[in-house]
Amino acid sequence: MKCDIILAGVGGQGILSIAATIGLAAVEQNLFLKQAEVHGMSQRGGDVQSHLRLSDSVIWSDLIPHGGADLIISVEPMEALRYLPWLSPDGWLVTNTVPFVNIPDYPAAGEVLAELGRSGNTIAIDADGIARDLGSSRSGNMVILGAASSFISMPFTALENAVRKMFRRKGEEVAEVNLKALRAGRDAAGR
Amino acid sequence: MQKLLLLGDEAIAQAALDSGLSGMYAYPGTPSTEIMEYIQASGQAAEDGVHREWSSNEKTAMEAALGMSYAGKRVMVAMKHVGLNVAADAFINSAVTGVNGGLVVVSADDPSMHSSQNEQDSRFYGKFALVPVLEPRNQQEAYDMIFDAFELSEKYRLPVLFRITTRLAHSRSAVVRREKRVQNILALPSNPRQFVLLPAIARKQYRVLTGTYEKLRTDPVLESYNRLSVGKGRDTGVIACGIAYNYLMENISDSAEDYHLLTVGAYPLNKEKAELLVKSCDRVLVLEEGYPMIEEHLRGLLDRDVTVLGRMDGTVPRDGELNPAIVAAALGLRVSYGKDVPSLVRQRPPSFCKGCGHADLYSALADVMAEAGPGRVFSDIGCYTLGALPPYNLVNSCVDMGASVTMAVGAADAGLFPAVAVIGDSTFTHSGMTGLLDAVLKDSPITLIISDNSTTGMTGGQKSQATDRIESICLGLGVDPGHLRVIVPLKKNHEENKAIIRAELYHRGLSVVLARRECIQTASRNKKAEAAGKNKKSE
Numbered sequence: 059m060k061c062d063i064i065l066a067g068v069g070g071q072g073i074l075s076i077a078a079t080i081g082l083a084a085v086e087q088n089l090f091l092k093q094a095e096v097h098g099m100s101q102r103g104g105d106v107q108s109h110l111r112l113s114d115s116v117i118w119s120d121l122i123p124h125g126g127a128d129l130i131i132s133v134e135p136m137e138a139l140r141y142l143p144w145l146s147p148d149g150w151l152v153t154n155t156v157p158f159v160n161i162p163d164y165p166a167a168g169e170v171l172a173e174l175g176r177s178g179n180t181i182a183i184d185a186d187g188i189a190r191d192l193g194s195s196r197s198g199n200m201v202i203l204g205a206a207s208s209f210i211s212m213p214f215t216a217l218e219n220a221v222r223k224m225f226r227r228k229g230e231e232v233a234e235v236n237l238k239a240l241r242a243g244r245d246a247a248g249r
Numbered sequence: 250m251q252k253l254l255l256l257g258d259e260a261i262a263q264a265a266l267d268s269g270l271s272g273m274y275a276y277p278g279t280p281s282t283e284i285m286e287y288i289q290a291s292g293q294a295a296e297d298g299v300h301r302e303w304s305s306n307e308k309t310a311m312e313a314a315l316g317m318s319y320a321g322k323r324v325m326v327a328m329k330h331v332g333l334n335v336a337a338d339a340f341i342n343s344a345v346t347g348v349n350g351g352l353v354v355v356s357a358d359d360p361s362m363h364s365s366q367n368e369q370d371s372r373f374y375g376k377f378a379l380v381p382v383l384e385p386r387n388q389q390e391a392y393d394m395i396f397d398a399f400e401l402s403e404k405y406r407l408p409v410l411f412r413i414t415t416r417l418a419h420s421r422s423a424v425v426r427r428e429k430r431v432q433n434i435l436a437l438p439s440n441p442r443q444f445v446l447l448p449a450i451a452r453k454q455y456r457v458l459t460g461t462y463e464k465l466r467t468d469p470v471l472e473s474y475n476r477l478s479v480g481k482g483r484d485t486g487v488i489a490c491g492i493a494y495n496y497l498m499e500n501i502s503d504s505a506e507d508y509h510l511l512t513v514g515a516y517p518l519n520k521e522k523a524e525l526l527v528k529s530c531d532r533v534l535v536l537e538e539g540y541p542m543i544e545e546h547l548r549g550l551l552d553r554d555v556t557v558l559g560r561m562d563g564t565v566p567r568d569g570e571l572n573p574a575i576v577a578a579a580l581g582l583r584v585s586y587g588k589d590v591p592s593l594v595r596q597r598p599p600s601f602c603k604g605c606g607h608a609d610l611y612s613a614l615a616d617v618m619a620e621a622g623p624g625r626v627f628s629d630i631g632c633y634t635l636g637a638l639p640p641y642n643l644v645n646s647c648v649d650m651g652a653s654v655t656m657a658v659g660a661a662d663a664g665l666f667p668a669v670a671v672i673g674d675s676t677f678t679h680s681g682m683t684g685l686l687d688a689v690l691k692d693s694p695i696t697l698i699i700s701d702n703s704t705t706g707m708t709g710g711q712k713s714q715a716t717d718r719i720e721s722i723c724l725g726l727g728v729d730p731g732h733l734r735v736i737v738p739l740k741k742n743h744e745e746n747k748a749i750i751r752a753e754l755y756h757r758g759l760s761v762v763l764a765r766r767e768c769i770q771t772a773s774r775n776k777k778a779e780a781a782g783k784n785k786k787s788e
Contacts, residue, residue: 068597081254092420092421094416095421096419097279097709098280098363098364098708101599102600103599103601104597104600117422118498118502119499119572121416121573123500123572125585126573127587136594136595139590139593139594142591143587143589146587149587160597161595161598161600165595169593177588178588
């Protein structure tokens with residue numbers, strides 16, 4: 059088993075909390091893991107990505123080979139498209155539909171969604187909206203993770219446990235709302 | 250033993266603590282920052298009383314580390330690659346003095362310049378200083394190698410250079426810990442003149458150093474990191490240095506036994522293994538992250554006895570970070586890219602955070618400079634370098650820490666008036682103060698703007714040595730109190746700030762404008778921490 063995931067977004071959107079959650083679950087599942095992050099200058103509102111690799115055998119490269127990713131998880135729709143050269147032909151792309159506009163020439167939102175539709179196996183959901191409906195506008199990340207969960211090679215309960223563990227130090231309430239977000243994401247993806 | 254999920258940087262930090270570290274010295278710089286941050290946050294370090302304060306710059310860090318080594322303790326110093334330029338004087342000479350307690354110098358290179366001004370390769374510094382260089386392949390090896398680095402340092406009485414690159418520094422993986430070693434006790438060097446580099450002593454010690462360097466080539470520990478495996482007779486042999494080995498194995502792990510392979514994790518490289526490899530194949534592909542150092546050695550000046558493939562003949566791109574696809578192409582393997590990036594995807598360069606004080610400063614400065622004319626703003630290394638990008642397009646230079654001040658002085662000497670230097674608070678105390686002294690002594694007609702956000706912002710908000718000290722530093726250096734102005738960069742102060750900047754800009758002598766507003770990232774973090782503290786108290 060191997061599962062290579064590219065996490066995408068804009069600096070400050072918090073893709074690393076998704077990575078940390080999957081990482082925690084992977085450790086509990088006794089999987090090998092490598093996760094390359096972006097620190098430094100790009101974190102200031104630039105495009106950021108993380109390469110997250112899970113496997114039941116030794117992992118060599120910290121970077122996922124081009125054309126080798128099983129999954130792109132993106133918290134921003136245009137950023138999801140930036141990593142298509144890494145996506146394998148039968149890989150999946152799971153993205154938030156809410157654009158993060160901090161550049162003057164951001165393309166029309168409709169065009170971005172249309173392009174996502176042409177990009178093969180895509181699940182695009184309004185993660186921010188779903189999180190807001192749950193009363194926790196900051197849990198969009200967990201909604202996206204939930205939507206992608208069926209493509210991550212581990213039981214859903216492992217992710218649930220990781221979310222609980224991750225957020226418990228911020229209080230039971232915070233952990234509960236993030237668990238709800240995770241489940242709502244899975245339901246929204248319909249898989 | 251305990252298994253931890255650690256960044257490469259964190260693995261190095263934990264290993265140093267477990268190796269009996271007594272002191273850690275550093276100046277923040279991507280991708281090295283997390284080494285010190287980990288040690289500062291470590292309960293183990295607190296319990297063991299490990300010194301772990303940021304230094305003003307890499308040179309002061311290196312020197313303090315040498316002092317701790319003089320006193321017999323184990324010590325580590327960490328910096329980004331260009332930081333080693335700043336520390337170079339101390340670093341090179343520390344090889345001539347030699348060490349007492351084990352001294353490990355971590356230099357984190359940044360090929361592809363993710364967050365840097367160049368992609369210089371620190372391995373050259375090891376050769377330059379004549380000290381051993383270790384280059385780990387992965388997080389576990391980084392952890393294990395640190396133990397050997399301290400042992401080697403104390404065995405040969407030399408500093409050990411520990412070279413990593415961004416990808417290892419900022420990639421996380423599982424690391425198994427070892428038994429913790431106790432710290433060294435305070436013990437002065439047995440030779441009281443060891444650290445006295447008067448020419449007569451230095452000449453003697455340098456001769457010893459050149460001899461020691463030759464001995465390193467056959468050291469069994471260093472050699473254990475350079476492994477030769479003879480393949481089943483492919484025509485191409487491969488030398489893979491550091492993490493290049495991972496990209497190689499990503500491509501050939503199923504057929505690795507077919508290849509003649511020399512993996513390199515320690516320098517100086519032993520000649521015998523390279524010779525054996527060269528003899529057993531028709532051509533040699535060299536894969537190394539950074540400059541073609543081993544490749545150039547292998548080719549030699551005449552480049553004719555061995556067929557070498559690598560960065561110098563275009564088999565591998567001459568610049569930039571390696572990745573699995575580049576290595577696959579170099580091996581002649583097929584690379585199956587996914588779909589192209591759709592044309593509607595736009596560049597998204599980094600930008601100022603919403604509400605950033607630097608941005609408000611630049612809004613005011615842009616208006617004033619529009620009146621003065623283009624090409625007059627010299628800047629420096631930090632978040633505020635983003636003033637070079639739209640919408641400001643204001644900054645005309647970013648070269649090295651502190652260069653804003655002195656480049657403005659030089660341009661003013663040439664007759665450019667008005668001329669402005671914009672520097673951050675932490676960069677100012679890193680390397681701007683000495684340049685300001687030059688400006689004071691000739692009353693150079695420049696305007697120095699110190700954009701003080703009271704933190705080292707670009708690297709994530711580390712403590713700034715400048716906080717609460719800038720006025721007294723400027724006055725102490727001799728800045729005219731009448732031309733030391735303080736502004737608060739906020740939108741509501743826009744007109745007032747413009748007037749102050751304009752007045753100082755056209756003053757025919759040195760002015761310093763201190764634009765002070767806390768970084769909004771650290772401000773919101775401090776606010777949260779404060780609120781959490783209050784909650785705790787009320788509980």
